[in-house]
Amino acid sequence: MNLKELYQEIILDHGKNPRNLRKTENFNKDxxxxxxxxxxxxxxxxxxxxxxxxxxxxxxxxxxxxSMASASIMTDLVRGKEEVEVKEIVEDFLxxxxxxxxxxxxxxxxxxxTKLMCxxxxxxxxxxxxCATLSWHTLVSAIDNKQEExxxxx
Numbered sequence: 001m002n003l004k005e006l007y008q009e010i011i012l013d014h015g016k017n018p019r020n021l022r023k024t025e026n027f028n029k030d031x032x033x034x035x036x037x038x039x040x041x042x043x044x045x046x047x048x049x050x051x052x053x054x055x056x057x058x059x060x061x062x063x064x065x066x067s068m069a070s071a072s073i074m075t076d077l078v079r080g081k082e083e084v085e086v087k088e089i090v091e092d093f094l095x096x097x098x099x100x101x102x103x104x105x106x107x108x109x110x111x112x113x114t115k116l117m118c119x120x121x122x123x124x125x126x127x128x129x130x131c132a133t134l135s136w137h138t139l140v141s142a143i144d145n146k147q148e149e150x151x152x153x154x
Contacts, residue, residue, distance in 0.1 A: 007118035010073075015065030020058040020075035027056070033138035033150035035130050040067040040152075044138045052083040057139075064131050066122060071135035073115050081107065083143055090136050097123055097132055 024045035033042045040063030047056040057075045061068075074093075078086045085107045092105040093116055101120075103113050122128040130152040138150045 004121075006114075007121060010115060010118040011065060011069045014069035014072040018059075018068045018072035020072065020079075021060065021068075022058045023060055024056045024058040027058075029142045029145065031138045031142035031146065031150065033134045033141070033152075035063070035067065035134050035152040037127065037153065038064055038067065038131050040064060040131055040134050042067070042071055042135045042138050044071075044135060044142050046139075046142050048083065048143075054078050054081055054083075054086060059135060061135075063134075066119070066128055066131040067134055070119055070132045073119070074135050074139060077108065077112050077115065078139070086143065087140065090140055093119075093136055094133060096120055097129055099123075 024047050027045040027047050029046040029048060031044055034040070040061070042059050042061035042063070045058050046054060049055050057079050059071045059075060061071065078089060081089070089105055089107055092103050096103050096116070097119065103116055108116070119132050122132045134150065134152055141150050
């Protein structure tokens with residue numbers, strides 16, 4: 001199996017069987033996001049402990065396979081990490097999706113980087129970049145306690 005096939009397999013798996021597709025109990029941060037052009041909707045729920053570490057994270061929503069896979073991968077990768085690490089990972093991911101060829105964060109293990117890199121191909125399709133990044137922007141909004149809904153067209 002080549003790398004492209006592996007990436008497609010990971011996206012299909014997470015798109016068809018999203019991890020953490022539920023509402024976190026006793027969440028203390030949340031945010032909603034919307035991509036009106038594609039119809040993707042996401043609501044991210046976070047439970048941060050007193051040390052600002054992600055105890056639990058989940059999402060509810062619907063959308064294309066890229067959007068659902070990205071949200072699923074995101075929730076898997078940031079659980080157990082501290083808020084500052086999460087923001088660094090988000091920044092690294094957004095940079096990779098938009099222009100950087102690789103991930104630079106040392107906060108991720110190699111297998112975690114592989115999961116994120118599977119989404120790198122969307123940069124070839126500008127309309128799909130919004131699908132892949134919606135949940136990530138929504139996560140930052142939740143961490144920062146912003147009240148307005150994330151909208152990919154604003």
